Amino acid sequence: MKAQKVQFTETVLRDANQSLIATRLPYDKFDGILEEMDKAGYYSIECWGGATFDSCLRFLNEDPWERLRKIRKKVKNTKLQMLLRGQNLLGYRHYPDDVVKMFVKKSVENGIDIIRIFDALNDTIASGAISYTTSPVHTLDNFVGVASEMKEMGVSTICIKDMAGVMGPQECYDLVKALKEKVGLPVVLHTHCTTGLAFITYLKGIEAGADVIDTASSAFSGGTSQPATETLVYALRELGYDCVADADVMKKVNDFFKPIRNDFIADGTLMPLAMVTDTDALNYKVPGGMLSNLFSQLKQQNALDRLNQVLEEIPRVREDLGYPPLVTPMSQMVGVQATQNVLLGERYKSIGKEVKAYLHGEYGRAPGKVNPELVKKALGEEKPIECRFADTLKPSFEKTKKELSSTAKSDEDVLSYIAFPQVAEKFFEERRKKEENVVSYTIEAVTE
Ligand code: CO
DSSP: OOOEEEEEEEEEHHHHHHHHHTTTHHHHHHGHHHHTTTOOOOEEEEETTHHHHHHHHHHSSSHHHHHHHEEEEHHOEEEEEEEEEEGTTTTSSSSOOOHHHHHHHHHTTTTOEEEBOOOOOOOOOOOOOEEEOSTOOHHHHHHHOOOOOHHTTSSOOEEETTTTOOOHHHHHHHHHHHHHHTOSSSSEEOOOSSSSOOHHHHHHHTTOOEEEEEEBBBGGGGGSSOBBBBHHHHHHTTTTOOOOOOOHHHHHHHHHHHHHHHHHHHTSSSSSGGOOOOOOHHHHHHHHHHHHHHHHHHHHOOOOOGHHHHHHHHHHHHHTTTTSOTTTHHHOOOOOHHHHHTTTTSSSSSSSSSHHHHHHHOOOOSSOOOOOOHHHHHHTOOOOOOOOOOGSOOOHHHHHHHHHGGOSSSSHHHHHHSSSSHHHHHHHHHHHHHHHHHHHHHHHHOOO
């Protein structure tokens, strides 16, 4: 019998970068390894989207579109992959359809091959990624149903996205098997090492027939990141799987990233806490990132002693909201509301703006039944909308383009602005100053 083929998506430039060092990896640091990475045999390189877009503009003073074009220029053969939060694009609110279409069109024009689309509510916008979570409504049948809808919409692969690293090996086995049998598309696995389950979960997923796994070059693996690429190639080969991978090239890639990782440890960007195994998420079903946010929130309010109460309140809030998976933006919403409920001494004494919008239907359909009393309390006489929220939004691309006039030099600039107005504005201003400096410098040079 022919050995089962396993392929790898390398996440060092996006998810590993985001999970371990808050997306602070500048383009110049990895420019030198891109051509080598192109030879490793990866199924794809995840390099754009997620928080990279925001981080380029906000912290790194880089044009995210230019970053993508530069990567494309060096990575000529391997597929480039991005992560897109459905109708939220790379931001935290719903954008009108014309903006979403333009954003996707420009992403592809600038070099993206694979767009992994997910939605926190598994609303079928055009998703290819299932946000994995456990709850009374997230059954095997429910996941198969979501994946079947995606297939009808024309997606070519289904990704099981376990952002909290809480998917156990048997759960993974059963889900992959069901998807392979009933949906019949290639299955991609995505998880994080946070709770320590990742390696064994991947193995059982592959035994059930998974086709691609998300891994990170070992220097940027483990902890809150993905499991190590080279380790899995080594182990899976030993088990007789046909790994599509050049281990020598992968070693070079890792050798390149190791000193960079060490620099980030030395300057404190990569914190020891991001690299440890933390099994709390298995008990609380709360993603690691959300847990560390809760710590700092409560610490700021001098209320760390209420942590256990908040952790008990989170599942209750989640139930009231119809069991949304705890992924951006739902994780923030549920975390803040649960904290408020505990600290104010009365549940829903104050209801967050985002939670109200969610109950109004502005984030899509809730997976399960929402608590009707909470809806009444939050919305009063107003009724939740029945249609897709995006259908109520006016087109805004052309209008914004006109308003920005010469500040935006391209359609890509307009999209950056729509996604992150203040941040983009600041970035454009910095860019203008830099260009003016170059011009005046050139004139001086000529006169001397
Ligand atoms: Co992830």
